[in-house]
Amino acid sequence: RFNIGPGDIRAQADTAQWLMHSTARILTYLGSEHAGFAQELVERISYGAAKELLPIIKIKGIGRVRARKLYDAGYKDIEAIRKAEFKALADIIGPKIAANTLRQLGIDVEQEQDKENKLAEKGTGQQNIISF
Known part of the structure; x- marks a missing residue:
């Protein structure tokens, strides 16, 4: 129906995880209060699960x-x-x-x-x- 395969979804999830991991590292380096939240999102994307x-x-x-x-x-x-x-x-x-x-x-x-x-x-x- 949407012409999207499992590999396409996996590739997008991997990219999202990599981007969020990078964001978390940058926020940690900058001492941002949002670094913990970004790291939590990395885990959520990795497992595909709710908080x-x-x-x-x-x-x-x-x-x-x-x-x-x-x-x-x-x-x-x-x-x-x-x-x-x-x-x-x-x-x-x-x-x-x-x-x-x-x-x-x-x-x-x-x-x-x-x-x-x-x-x-x-x-x-x-x-x-x-x-x-």
Whole structure:
């Protein structure tokens, strides 16, 4: 419809990031109060994400899509993710990513998973009439 390919968009984003990075460096050199804002824009362009997602995106393995899912689920910062239960995070971003995320934040994931496994084992009694 617009005759624009993914490479065209990527090239424009790279140029915008380079220009904003240069602007941030110049503002820092000049001692401008806007240097921090310019650096924030560099990060936003780099990740393609909104301002509120930047703290979450800095976690390895969490991109803008997963960050948005976590944010929309109420996990608005790293501290909220650190306090979250493993199962709640696993339901949102998957068990492997949730485990890696919690490990990065200093949470013992194996202990959390052991709790979940014990709860699951308790519920393995009769499932239906044929289970006798």
